[in-house]
Structures are given as C-alpha cells and as structure tokens.
Amino acid sequence: MYTQNTKQKFDALKGGDPVVMGIESSCDETAVAIVRGRKVLSNVVASQIDIHVKYGGVVPEVASRSHTDAILPCVDEALERAGLSLDEIDCIGVTYGAGLIGSLLVGVSTAKAISLAKNIPLVKVDHIEGHICADYIDTDLKPPFVALVASGGHTSVIRVKGYNEYETLGSTRDDAIGEAFDKVARMLGLPYPGGPQVDKLAKQGNACIKFYKHGKGVNPDLSLSYSGLKTAVVNYIHNARQRGEEICAADICASFTAEAVDLLVDTALEGVRRSKLDTIALAGGVAANSYLREKIAVLGKAKGYKVFCPPLPLCTDNAAMIAVRAYFSAVEGKNYADMYLNARPGL
Ligand code: KG4
Ligand code: ZN
Numbered sequence: 001m002y003t004q005n006t007k008q009k010f011d012a013l014k015g016g017d018p019v020v021m022g023i024e025s026s027c028d029e030t031a032v033a034i035v036r037g038r039k040v041l042s043n044v045v046a047s048q049i050d051i052h053v054k055y056g057g058v059v060p061e062v063a064s065r066s067h068t069d070a071i072l073p074c075v076d077e078a079l080e081r082a083g084l085s086l087d088e089i090d091c092i093g094v095t096y097g098a099g100l101i102g103s104l105l106v107g108v109s110t111a112k113a114i115s116l117a118k119n120i121p122l123v124k125v126d127h128i129e130g131h132i133c134a135d136y137i138d139t140d141l142k143p144p145f146v147a148l149v150a151s152g153g154h155t156s157v158i159r160v161k162g163y164n165e166y167e168t169l170g171s172t173r174d175d176a177i178g179e180a181f182d183k184v185a186r187m188l189g190l191p192y193p194g195g196p197q198v199d200k201l202a203k204q205g206n207a208c209i210k211f212y213k214h215g216k217g218v219n220p221d222l223s224l225s226y227s228g229l230k231t232a233v234v235n236y237i238h239n240a241r242q243r244g245e246e247i248c249a250a251d252i253c254a255s256f257t258a259e260a261v262d263l264l265v266d267t268a269l270e271g272v273r274r275s276k277l278d279t280i281a282l283a284g285g286v287a288a289n290s291y292l293r294e295k296i297a298v299l300g301k302a303k304g305y306k307v308f309c310p311p312l313p314l315c316t317d318n319a320a321m322i323a324v325r326a327y328f329s330a331v332e333g334k335n336y337a338d339m340y341l342n343a344r345p346g347l
Pocket of ligand 2: 127131151152284285316317
C-alpha cells in the first residue's frame, strides 16, 4: 500500500541496465556497494573485526550496535566513490537472510527507509545467492553451473540453473566449514577470525595427522558434515595437552585443512558430474582459503572443467555481490520487496 509507484518503477527495470545499490549487514561487516551489472562502481566495507577480536568471536548485540553506527556513513561513502547521488540509483538490494537478526534488521530498515523516502524499488537478497553472484563480477560466467558455497554459516553445493534459479544439491548436516576453521583456530589460541590464520599456519606444516576418517568418501546425497572432524581436532589437542605433549600447530592446521577441504572438493566435483555441466564456481569466506583454491583449480582442470574463484575481497561478506544479485533480479522482474519486508535470520 505504501509503494504503488515503486512497483511500476520496478517493472520498468525489466530488460534494462539499472544502477543498483547493495546493502549487506548479516553478520560482522557493514557494507554498501553500487554496481551496474557485473561492473562495480563502488564497494565499501566497514569491518568489525577490530571490535570482535577481543571477544574471540562475533557478539551479536555488539555487531548490531556497530552496524547502526556504520550504515549511513557507508551509504554516503559508496555514493561518493561512485560519483553518484541517490537520485541516480535505480534499485536497492538488501540482504534479508540468513544471518543475525539484530544485524540484518539494520540493513533491512535502512534499505526500506531509503526506498520509501526516494521512491526507489527494493529487492530482497538471499545472502547465499549473493555470495554466488561474486563470481559474476568482471567475468563472463553464465548459468548453468555448479556453485560451491563455503562460509562461516553455510556449506552447500548448489546448481545454478539461471540468474534467478538455484537448486541445492547437498549441504552440511551440522556445522559449516568456516565454523570448524574458527573453532580449530580458537583451540590453538589464534585470533579471530580464525580461518585466515589457520590458512597461513597450514602452509608451514605437513598434513601428517589423521583426525577423522571419511572412509566412505562422497555421500550419495552429496551431504557434508563438519561437527565430527571439529570434535576430533578438539579432542586431539585436549588429549595432547593433558599428557603434557608438545603439539605442532602448523601440522594440525595443515592436517585439518586437508581433511576438511578434500571431501568438500570431491563432493562439489561430483555435483558437477551429476549435473552434466562443465563449470564450477567457488564462493563464500572459506573460498579465500589457499589450499581450497589450488585444489579445486587443479582437480577441476584435470576434468576439463572451467573453474571460477572470486578475488579474495569478494569471497568474504561484501555488498558488491548483493548488488549484483539484486541487479539480476531487477532485470528479470524477480524478488521485489515492499515495506513489509522483514529480516529472516533462518532463511
Ligand atoms: O562469507 P563470510 O565472510 O561470512 C559468512 O557468511 O559466514 O565467511 C566467513 C568465514 C569465517 O569462518 C572465516 O574464518 C572464513 O570464512 N575464512 C577462511 C579464510 N578466510 C575467511 N577460512 C579458511 N581460510 C581462509 N583463508
Ligand atoms: Zn557470508
């Protein structure tokens, strides 16, 4: 009822080339970006790492407060860097789930306020689909392909059938792979966020420890699981410490990484094979992992597949990927949202 004109403006974007502002605040990065299709005009990320590092992880209440402080300065900065005013924005895309409720609400409320005040159509964006759209930025990637999304909250193999058509082939039954990376890092006393620290240490170690045997190989339903491996590493470190034995953190990191990533890559490649496709695209914060990037590049190439990996800053949370996801919604007239849009933490 609030936005009759806005819906007409949205419908007029179909088949065009709109300028889209993306807003992302699902976890611990406040981010605003402006894109036109696959081209990024500005990409601003206000990271909260310095704030959460003293707690060893994200504190939800602290995260929402930081988003509240950072969001409008990020909007201003994104416009300034793109050399545009709000009147030149054709559409706003916002992450509405999954994520932390208090964090999501800051982005959703801000996007709704701008949409209402300036009569700019609003598009709702699923965070995971957003991650996949990082692979479109400055590339010629086109659906269909298989995406491997590996982040702090998700681990999924997804068949991307069209710009607005996603089918999950398999995902984790318990913990996300990034969660496991962060837990191992915490056990070893490495600072938050742990994934990049484990990545760095792993390069100095050998994958000589067998924590947990995935004897069966790829699961027939393409599901994954990380809680067993996570617990096995935790127990290994506890037991060694109780016996007063020295542990080699670099070997633990290298061994954990190999076990966590090898099955992930095999599962994703099986997803490509079953889908009878020839392209695989990596996405999510864990896609920044050097062992994963190398492994998928080597094995994918050996099978004759095209492999896409976003540059590191587009792997972790950012708003450019959210804006690109919204762009593809707008040009196909999908995912329009009105003033009743709410955050969906469990999306
Ligand atoms: O996509 P993202 O920024 O946020 C979520 O949507 O969850 O992913 C964050 C996750 C964290 O668990 C972080 O430790 C992990 O990505 N990560 C890494 C690396 N860089 C970030 N994990 C392994 N190796 C890395 N180089
Ligand atoms: Zn993410």
